[in-house]
Amino acid sequence: MAAVAVKDFQGESWLSAVLADWQLVADAAFSDLVLWVPNRNSFEASAHARPAAAPTLFYRDIIGNSPRSDWAKQINQAWTTKVPALGSELERFEGNASRVSAYPVFTPDKSKDSVPIAIITRHTNLGESRMPNKLKLNFVAVGEELLKMISEGCYPTAEAGSAPKRGAPRANDGLIRLDAAGRVLFASPSALSVFNAAGVDGELEGRLLAETVNALPTGFNQVDEGLPLILTGKGAWRSDVDFEGQTVSLRSVPLMSKGKRNGAIVLCRDVTQLRVRDRELISKDATIREIHHRVKNNLQTVASLLRIQSRQTKSEEVKESLAQAMRRVSAIAVVHDVLTEGVDQDVSFDQVFKRILTLVPETAVTNNTQVTTEFEGSFGELPAERSTSLALVLTEIVSNAVEHGLEDNPGVIQVTAERDKKILRITVEDNGVGLPEGKLGSGLGTQIVKTLVESELRGKINWTSPIRGGTRVVLEIPV
Numbered sequence: 247m248a249a250v251a252v253k254d255f256q257g258e259s260w261l262s263a264v265l266a267d268w269q270l271v272a273d274a275a276f277s278d279l280v281l282w283v284p285n286r287n288s289f290e291a292s293a294h295a296r297p298a299a300a301p302t303l304f305y306r307d308i309i310g311n312s313p314r315s316d317w318a319k320q321i322n323q324a325w326t327t328k329v330p331a332l333g334s335e336l337e338r339f340e341g342n343a344s345r346v347s348a349y350p351v352f353t354p355d356k357s358k359d360s361v362p363i364a365i366i367t368r369h370t371n372l373g374e375s376r377m378p379n380k381l382k383l384n385f386v387a388v389g390e391e392l393l394k395m396i397s398e399g400c401y402p403t404a405e406a407g408s409a410p411k412r413g414a415p416r417a418n419d420g421l422i423r424l425d426a427a428g429r430v431l432f433a434s435p436s437a438l439s440v441f442n443a444a445g446v447d448g449e450l451e452g453r454l455l456a457e458t459v460n461a462l463p464t465g466f467n468q469v470d471e472g473l474p475l476i477l478t479g480k481g482a483w484r485s486d487v488d489f490e491g492q493t494v495s496l497r498s499v500p501l502m503s504k505g506k507r508n509g510a511i512v513l514c515r516d517v518t519q520l521r522v523r524d525r526e527l528i529s530k531d532a533t534i535r536e537i538h539h540r541v542k543n544n545l546q547t548v549a550s551l552l553r554i555q556s557r558q559t560k561s562e563e564v565k566e567s568l569a570q571a572m573r574r575v576s577a578i579a580v581v582h583d584v585l586t587e588g589v590d591q592d593v594s595f596d597q598v599f600k601r602i603l604t605l606v607p608e609t610a611v612t613n614n615t616q617v618t619t620e621f622e623g624s625f626g627e628l629p630a631e632r633s634t635s636l637a638l639v640l641t642e643i644v645s646n647a648v649e650h651g652l653e654d655n656p657g658v659i660q661v662t663a664e665r666d667k668k669i670l671r672i673t674v675e676d677n678g679v680g681l682p683e684g685k686l687g688s689g690l691g692t693q694i695v696k697t698l699v700e701s702e703l704r705g706k707i708n709w710t711s712p713i714r715g716g717t718r719v720v721l722e723i724p725v
Contacts, residue, residue, distance in 0.1 A: 256353055256355075257353060257363040260351075260353045260354070260363065261281070261351065261363060261364060263402050264281075264351060264396060264401075264402060265281065265293055266402070267401075267402040268295050268366075269295050269298075269416070270392070270416065270417055270499075270513075271295075271389055271392045271393060271396070272295040272296065272297045272298075272389075273297055273298045273299060273385075273389075273416060273417040273418060274385045274386070274388045274389035274392060274417050274421070275297070275368060275370070275385075275386060275389025275390065275392075275393065276297050276299065276300035276370065276382060276385060276386060276389070277297055277300070277368045277369055277370040277371075277389065278294065278295065278296055278297065278302055278303050278304055278368070278369040278370075278371070279294070279295045279366055279367070279368055279369075280293070280294050280304075280308060280366065280367045280369065281293040281294070281351075281364055281365075281366055282313060282321055282364060282365040282366070282367065283363075283364045284325075284364075288312055288313065288318060289312065289313055289318070289321055289365065290310065290311070290312060291308045291309050291310060291311050291312075291313070292309065292364070293309065294307075294308055294309055298416070298417075298418055299418050300371065301371045301373070302371065303339055303340075303342060303344050303369045303370075303371040304369070305340070313367075316337055316346070317346055317348075317367060320333060320346060320347070320348040320367070321348050321365045321367065323348065324348035324349060324350045324362070324365050324397075325350060325362055325365060328350055328352075328360075328362060329350070329397065330347060330348065330349045330350070330393070330394065330397050331347060331348040331349075332347045333345045333346045333347045333348075336372065339369070341373075342371055342372070342373035343371075343372040343373050344369055344370060344371055344372055344373075345369075345370045345372060346367055346368065346369050346370075347367065347368045347393075348365055348366070348367050348368075349365065349366045349367075349368065349393045349394070349396055349397045350362035350364075350365055350397050351363050351364040351365065351366055351396055351397070352396075352397065352398065352399035353399050354399045354400065355399070356398065356399040366393065366396060368389075368393060380432075381434055381435070384421075384423060384431075384432040384434075385417065385421065385434075388417075388421070388423060388501075388511055391501050391503070392499075392501075394503070395501070395502055395503075398502070398503075398504065398505075400502045400505070401499075401502070402482075402499075403482035403499065403500060403502075404482065413495050413515065413517040413520045413521070414484065414495060414497065414515075415495050415496065415497050415513035415514050415515035416513065416515070417513065418436065419436060419440075419513065419514065419515035420434055420436040420437030420438075420439075420440045420513060420514040420515060421433075421434045421436075421437055421511055421512075421513055421514075422434070422437050422450065422455065422511065422512040422513075422514065423509065423510075423511050424455060424478070424479040424509050424510045424511070424512060425508075425509045426479075426507060426508055426509055427454070428454050428455055428456055428477065428478035428479055428480075428510075429452065429453065429454050429455075430450045430451050430452065430453055430454075430455055430458075431451065431509070432451060433449070433450040433451055437450070437512075437514050438450060440494055440514045440515065440516050441458075441459075441494075441514070443492060443516065444462065444489045444492050444494055445462045445489060445490075446458055446459070446462065455477045455478070455479075455512065456474060456477035456478050459477055460477075462489065472484075472485055473485055473487065473496075475498060476496045476497070476498040476512060477498075477512070478510075479498050479500055479501075479507075479509060479510025479511075479512065480500065480507070480510070481498065481500065482498060482499060482500060483497070483498050484496065484497045484498075486517065486521065491518075492516065492518050493516070493517050493518045493521045494514055494515065494516055494517065495514065495515045495517045496512060496513070496514050497512070497513040497514075498510055498511070498512050498513075499511050499512075499513070539582075539586045541579075541582045542579050542582040542583045542586060545575050545576070545578055545579035545582065546576075546579050548575050549572045549575045549576045549579065552568050552569075552571055552572040552575065553568075553572055555568055556568040556569055556572065566649075570645070573605055573641055573645055574638060574641060574642075574694075576605055576641075577602055577605070577637045577638050577640075577641040578634055578637065578638065580598055580601045580602060580637060581593065581598055581630070581633050581634045581637050583601070592627040592628060592629055592630070593627060593628055593629070593630050593633040594626075594627055595625035595626065595627065595628045595633055595636065596624055596625050596626075596663075598633055598637055599621070599625060599637075599640060599661075599663075600621075602637060602640055602641055602644070603619050603621070603644070605641065605644075605645075616656035616657075617648055617656070617657060617658075617659060618656075618657070618658045618659070619644075619658075619659050619660075619661070620658060620659070620660045620661065621660075621661045621662075621663075622660075622661070622662045622663070623662050623663035623664050623665075624663055624665065625663045625665065625670065625672075626665050626670070626725070628670075628725070632702070632703060632723075635698045635702040635703055636698075636703060636723070638694065638698055639694075639695050639698050639699060639703070639707075639721065640661075640672070640674070642692075642694055642695045643674045643695060643719050643721075644659060644661070644674065646692075647659050647674065647676040647678065647717065657676055657677050657678050658676065658677050659674065659675070659676045660673075660674070660675045660676075661673070661674050661675075662675075665725065667725075668724060668725065669722055669723070669724060669725065670722070670723050670724075670725045671720070671721070671722050672720070672721040672722075672723075673718065673719070673720050673721075674718070674719045674721075675712075675716060675717070675718045675719070676716050676717055677715060677716040678715075678716050678717060679715070679716075680711035680712075680715055680716055680717050681709060681710075681711045681717055695707065699721060699723070703723040704723065704724055705721060705722050705723030705724065706721075706722050707719065707720070707721045707722075708720045
């Protein structure tokens with residue numbers, strides 16, 4: 247869909263609402279729908295919806311095109327008269343017979359002086375038409391009513407309800423047409439199958455839908471407060487209804503004419519298996535969060551044991567080794583702690599790194615150093631498995647800056663993260679003593695960093711000592 251060029255915010259918002267729900271209209275009308283917005287000279291096609299169960303008239307993209315001369319005549323007529331311009335003559339488009347009608351689009355506050363914000367043309371492909379059956383006649387009648395509602399500014403209607411968007415019923419899933427009293431005028435074969443499977447005996451036509459459904463012997467496991475509005479067609483509502491062993495997604499759309507409700511359509515779909523899978527996913531997500539929670543707790547326990555052992559030993563060398571191990575375990579625990587808050591495959595690493603920085607004061611206290619940390623930029627989101635490796639790398643780099651770069655002197659550690667579409671570039675810089683004669687350390691921490699960067703992160707790392715002093719570590723990893 248191209249960008250919709252409308253002068254005012256209200257018109258743009260209303261067009262967005264129309265486009266969000268006009269697939270229902272295209273499916274019901276068995277027609278292509280094209281949205282035309284005015285430009286300097288004429289009109290321009292801004293959006294297009296193809297019918298799901300009928301042959302499309304447009305095999306090529308029409309968005310951005312100007313209307314043909316015969317279409318422009320109807321578009322201009324609908325624009326100036328402010329009422330639908332219904333086509334009566336057959337036209338030919340790319341060898342196919344078709345019929346075109348144009349409908350003005352108005353916002354809900356339509357008045358005598360209102361100007362359409364756009365035009366919708368309906369293109370019905372007659373090239374493969376057969377004798378219309380009962381289903382098609384009823385569907386087309388519904389489509390025409392919805393298009394007229396658009397021209398009156400009363401469709402789409404603000405919808406309420408608590409049903410999930412996933413699995414929302416469409417016209418071809420099952421359509422029931424009600425009169426103003428809630429009596430079934432028509433039920434598509436798919437809709438009848440849905441309700442027969444739920445326990446409704448026989449036909450639906452001629453019966454009050456609310457009474458028929460409420461009389462089901464199984465009843466409901468959960469009753470939505472908006473269910474009566476759906477079954478009577480008195481309000482725009484969506485809900486999932488749980489019968490015994492079956493879940494049906496329902497949606498009601500009131501049909502209006504000149505501000506008066508004259509009936510409704512109810513869309514239905516059997517979503518039993520879909521909701522079972524949803525519940526399985528929820529259970530799986532909860533299990534994953536619980537696993538991360540337990541791993542985090544176990545790692546924190548290990549870190550606590552290392553801390554206790556460090557306090558009891560008298561060897562400074564052993565204390566330093568235990569402190570390093572404790573920080574590494576704590577860094578991994580931070581990643582698992584973040585993963586307990588959600589089950590996304592990607593982790594917001596800014597949140598992880600801020601928690602890693604909380605480990606710096608403890609390192610500084612151990613080394614009798616006053617450290618100020620500064621962070622600029624953003625890491626963005628990273629896959630969970632890479633977040634653990636990067637957390638360990640940054641923990642080692644920052645800890646080394648405190649222990650060896652600053653030694654016993656107060657100082658500043660600056661961390662900058664820059665990211666583009668391909669590379670994440672991280673710079674860690676301190677104002678300490680710098681590298682000894684430009685040589686890189688050969689300790690365990692440095693080995694861990696190089697191994698993780700090159701093997702796990704597939705990146706590269708470089709240590710330098712700027713002329714002004716201190717140490718700069720530049721890390722680049724592909725994203």
